[in-house]
Amino acid sequence: MSKAFVKEDDQQDDDLVPEAVALPAGTKNYITVEGYKTLRAELKHLLNTERPEVVQVVSWAASNGDRSENGDYIYGKKRLREIDRRIRFLTKRLEIAEVVDPALQPNKDRVFFGATIVYADQDGNEFTVTIVGVDEADPLNGKISWISPVARALLKAQEGDVVTLRTPGGVQELDILEVHYPTEITERSHDD
Numbered sequence: 001m002s003k004a005f006v007k008e009d010d011q012q013d014d015d016l017v018p019e020a021v022a023l024p025a026g027t028k029n030y031i032t033v034e035g036y037k038t039l040r041a042e043l044k045h046l047l048n049t050e051r052p053e054v055v056q057v058v059s060w061a062a063s064n065g066d067r068s069e070n071g072d073y074i075y076g077k078k079r080l081r082e083i084d085r086r087i088r089f090l091t092k093r094l095e096i097a098e099v100v101d102p103a104l105q106p107n108k109d110r111v112f113f114g115a116t117i118v119y120a121d122q123d124g125n126e127f128t129v130t131i132v133g134v135d136e137a138d139p140l141n142g143k144i145s146w147i148s149p150v151a152r153a154l155l156k157a158q159e160g161d162v163v164t165l166r167t168p169g170g171v172q173e174l175d176i177l178e179v180h181y182p183t184e185i186t187e188r189s190h191d192d
Contacts, residue, residue, distance in 0.1 A: 023134060024147060028098040030113055035136030036099045043090040051083050093135055103182045111154045111179055113146050118178040126177065
């Protein structure tokens, strides 16, 4: 049967959206001040700008009559579901967020949440990573989640330590070259 005569299920695309990184049971949703501000700004943009624009397009498209072949209406409704799903996710994550300002870390010679670490692997390759929350992790830009294997291996180490990283490919030794934290204390904005 031609796809033109089959009603598409609105929910089938919802299953294709990847799930968010789950937090380990019993842990808090740690996030840096910058990460919190970024997620808060995204939520604000979705609520105040993007969603109203899409609602306006869907409303206009619906007023044009036949909705079954109306691309603006069909795409708009799909986009609206995506936006609403992201809004629900961000709202839940921000509600349970435990904001940590790395600049306030009293023990700056050891690796804790928010630290930036320069380390070398056993081949002498140097890497710079910052340990951040799961919702702000961006490994390609050096931001790794505090629950990642590399971060877990680095936690509580200090300059000069050699830590062991266990991976599916085997065991690696990582040499900690530098540990530093931001020096400027940032404020969490409550007026959003």
